[in-house]
Amino acid sequence: MSLDITTLTIQTAHEGLVSGAFTSVELAEACLAQIKEKDADINAFREVFDDVIEQAKEADRRIKSKEGINPLLGIPFSIKDNILIKGRTAGASSKILENYVAPYDATVITKLKEKGVVFIGRVNMDEFAMGGSTENSAYGVTKNPINPETVSGGSSGGSAASVAMHGALASLGSDTGGSIRQPAAFCEVVGLKPTYGAVSRHGLMAMGSSLDVIGPLTKTVEDTKIVFDAIKGKDEYDSTSHDGLDTTSPVQTKTIGVIKGLIDQGGIDSGVKERFEAQIKKLKDKGYEVKEIAMPHLHYSLATYYVIMPAEVSSNMSRFDGMKYGVRVEGKKLLDDYLSSRGAGLGKEVKRRIMLGTYVLSSGYYDAYYGKANKVRDLLKQDFEKAFKEVDAILTPTAPTPAFKIGEKANDPLSLYLEDIFTVTANLVGIPAINVPTNVQIMAPYNREDVLFVIGKDVENLR
Amino acid sequence: MSITPDELKNLAALARLPLSDEEIPAFQKDMDAILAYVAEINAVSSSDSEDAVVSVPEHHNVWRDDADANESGHYTEALLANAPAREGDYVKVKKIL
Secondary structure, three states: OOOOOOOOOHHHHHHHHHHOOOOHHHHHHHHHHHHHHHHHHHOOEEEEOOOHHHHHHHHHHHHHOOOOOOOOOOOEEEEEOOEOOOOOEOOOOOHHHOOOEOOOOOHHHHHHHHHOOEEEEEEOOOHHHOOOOOOOOOOOOOEOOOOOOEEOOOOOHHHHHHHHOOOOOEEEEEEOOOOOHHHHHHOOOEEEEOOOOOEOOOOEOOOOOOOOEEEEEEOOHHHHHHHHHHHEOOEOOEOOOOOOOOOOOOOOOOEEEEEOOOOOOOOOOHHHHHHHHHHHHHHHHOOOEEEEEOOOOHHHHHHHHHHHHHHHHHHHHHHOOOOOOOOOOOOOOHHHHHHHHHHHHOOHHHHHHHHHHHHHHOOOOOHHHHHHHHHHHHHHHHHHHHHHHHOOEEEEEOOOOOOOEOOOOOOOHHHHHHHHOOOHHHHHHOOOEEEEOOOEEEEOOOOOHHHHHHHHHHHHOOO | OOOOHHHHHHHHHHOOOOOOHHHHHHHHHHHHHHHHHHHHHHHOOHHHHHHOOOOOOOOOOOOOOOOOOOOOOOOHHHHHOOOOOEEOOEEOOOOOO
């Protein structure tokens, strides 16, 4: 097997490594060459680590001495800039954390280190994961490798672009309302948002704590499964984490649901609609039973999300005050230090969400917004519970539009929020969801990632 | 209903964000548009939402042993190295009172 990084997957690279067709050093060098050639234009990487070759040499040593051989040994990864790797800078693409050095490893990083992966670098994102285009990064937009006039999506745009441009075979991103799935859709890679709590959040910078989850972006569904299996599981440092299903109940994947009226609502690109309908038809031809299901409260999910998420953001972002870490801009009094540090260090969209969150939590508005949103969130959970009695999985497009032009939505926050219309629901409900190219989202019941992988492979083969 | 400049200034003060007079019109426009959009959740009838009970996954308390998670002092240097100003093993800040 020859080393062509543009066609390799985790699976085939692993075969090449253990058979001795190529080494992990050669694999890493191939990624570095792609980055050198393309990243000055694409801007996926915030930093390429200076010890990549040493890491790869260690992986080669393990492969040679058959020490802990596993599918991820020697595989090059990129890591979103909001996940901590001990001793390395982690900045969440924000000015306020420009020189922040991670004091410990995130649990997902500990797990990947044990597997022997090679960390190529940290990748760009919307500041603190707030956005859907990476245009909110303090360090410039990440262009889409498929069409550099368009955005890579967000907030994990650097993760998706780094895989699409072959700068890494896999990436870890985070998903609060679609931040793995939407950039995966735009860059035509696979991206998984696991069940809430299936992967530990320890060492991930918090955005919306009841919504956040870490997940993989890769080239194939099987690769995503391999990474998910490596990072999942209960962790003593995240009390919401769990071990998923304790039974091995057989996978039911015969019946897929499409949501009544969803695809015909306004704001959905006609090309997206046509392609989705064609994909559903092909799945029907393949033997799937397709059922139309009613989701009475789905219409409210985006509004619900844009109440709950900013509320949690405003609370989580209060830690960035220029005192304990990050940039401090000195003023006359302590209060001035807070104001000037936050004023200088945080970007526009982050400030907007902090203000919104403060508003919906403030006295007099709490019941009308935050209280109400939590009730609607429960109704949404009930909608899904009912639906999953009828179907094994639910399919929608991932994004309502194809990748849009850089700058097209930059001055209209609400139009950018509407990009999240199909993705936020899985975060509000807590169920797993996956993007499979091109632009298909599959949602399954709690802890049924296995359902996503089975149907995902069938969708993958439709291309 | 539009959010007033005074309300915005109050929110900014609560959120510890500086807000100049020049920034107010843009914030006002964006916040009005977003709040008008999210207000549609109030169209969900209240009888519907009163029926709503938290379903799966069930919420329950998660306990851990009341013990040190790590050896005392293990992270001190790494954490303090990130502080904008320090004095010995303390983070240095301006006088609070």
